[in-house]
Amino acid sequence: MFCKQCGYNNDKYASVCRRCGSVLRDIGNYAPDTVASEEEETPVREGSLKLAKKSEPILTVIKRRFKKLEYASDDTKKWLIAACVVGAVIVCLAVFGIVKWAESCSGYTQDIYGSDSSSISADVCAVIDEEGEWIYFSRLYGDNPGLYKTPAGGGEELKLSYVRLSQLLYIEGWIYGTDIETDTLWRIRDNGGTAQQVTEDTVEDANIVNDTLYYIGSDGCVWSGELDDIDEEQTIIAEKLSDKQAMCLTVYSGKIYFIEPDKKEPEPQPTTQVSSSSALPYFGADESDKIVSPYEDTVYGKIIQMNTDGSDARMVGSEKGAFMTIDSGYIYYAVPATIVVSTGDVNLITGEPETTDYATLQMRRRSIKGGNTVNFGMENTIGGTLAISKTNVFTVSVEGVLVACSYKGGETSPVYTGESDIDAVSIVGSWIYYWADDYTRYCRIPISGGPVETIFQKN
Secondary structure, eight states, rough: OOOTOOOBBOTTTBBBBBBOOBSSSSSSSGGGTTOOOOOOOOOOOTOOOOOOOOOOOHHHHHHHHHHHHHHHHHHHHHHHHHHHHHHHHHHHHHHHHHHHHHHHHOOOOOOOOOOOOOOOOOOOEEEOOTOOOOEEEESSSSSSEEEEEEEESSSOOOEEESOOEEEEEEEEEEEEEETTTEEEEEEEEETTTEEEEEEEEEEEEEEEEEEEEEEOOSSSSSEEEEEEGGOOOOOOOOOOOOSSSEEEEEEEETTTEEEEEEOOOOOOOOOOOOOOTTTTTOSSOOOGOOOOTTTTEEEEEEEEEETTTTTTTTEEEEEEEHHHHHHHHTEEEEEEEEEEEEEEEEEETTOOOEEEEEEEEEEEEEEEEOOEEESSSSSTTTOSOOOOSSSEEEOOOOOHHHHHHHTTOEEEEEESSSSEEEEEEEEETEEEEEEEEETTTTEEEETOOOEEEEEEEEO
């Protein structure tokens, strides 16, 4: 670039003439410290030479050069920060992919259950599909028995099959359940169609995890089989996993849990030995009117954990229990307890009310990872099978009343069910479904409380 002052041919990118120091171009934002000269230009005549401007001090030039380097450094920092963020995202995605690949290689995937209710070992009253749109239930009695579905929000009931099923499970478009006449397992599509028989053997406590069926067979042992093996004509090919007797089977987080019941002791033989003459006579009710607890003959046993292939069976904790349910990493189970109740009679000698011991249950829970056990709910008031919602645990008290308790424990409160003795409970969506009055009434109530709806009643 030629200098207009002295005519020297400078480099084309130069901003100041190397010979006379005249400014060749405006360096713009790269010279923020440059202050515009307030001196008036000396007027010149046309055709005369301009006087060269005074050259800038060397410190100003150096400062301007450092300013350029500072701006360039800022740009470099921005690129480095962006590169670090992108690199971190790539590393996170890579780690996530490796974890998923490891899970697929190990064969472990999320357990799938057929109901919001964790009471798999009980007579599950109803199930809901994965979209939460349809509720499925069975009419076991009445003029038109069979399997039905109804919209979760309420509406018309649609009949799917004449087969009457209990212990319902919903898995990937199929409703599974045990036939109430044969106790074999069947399945029906959620849009109806021909019912398929799944097992030749009787089934209790059906669990389906990752297309594998786990159940207790007619011999009382744990069996399994792949559901891919069955079709309209072929039932499941079952394999025994353990020779141990089992109750309350549940598959949870890749492990099988069940209760190994104690062997029943032989019944005591009647004796003809004469009672002591010093014994006081009994003035209470007749023997036929003796108060009998529904939990008097409850069978307890060790809680067992084992792998899904039947290996490494071991006892969980040291207590024996009954009515086991597993939910959210906790094992809920019952231990025997005794309360004192009135017989309704009066002692003719003392005038005091007669009392008797009454067999009942105390529910407890413990983590599947171990640790101490804690009583769940008020002592001596919690009964059998549990159904667990997001906030509460519902169960049946020793008096046959449906009660609710926070899942953290504490006081229990009764749930209005229309003066019914409750037999089994399920939590499905925003409803509580239950059997009542010795399995003769099938009802539901809103989980938040409300009027009872009797779905059907045995005549």
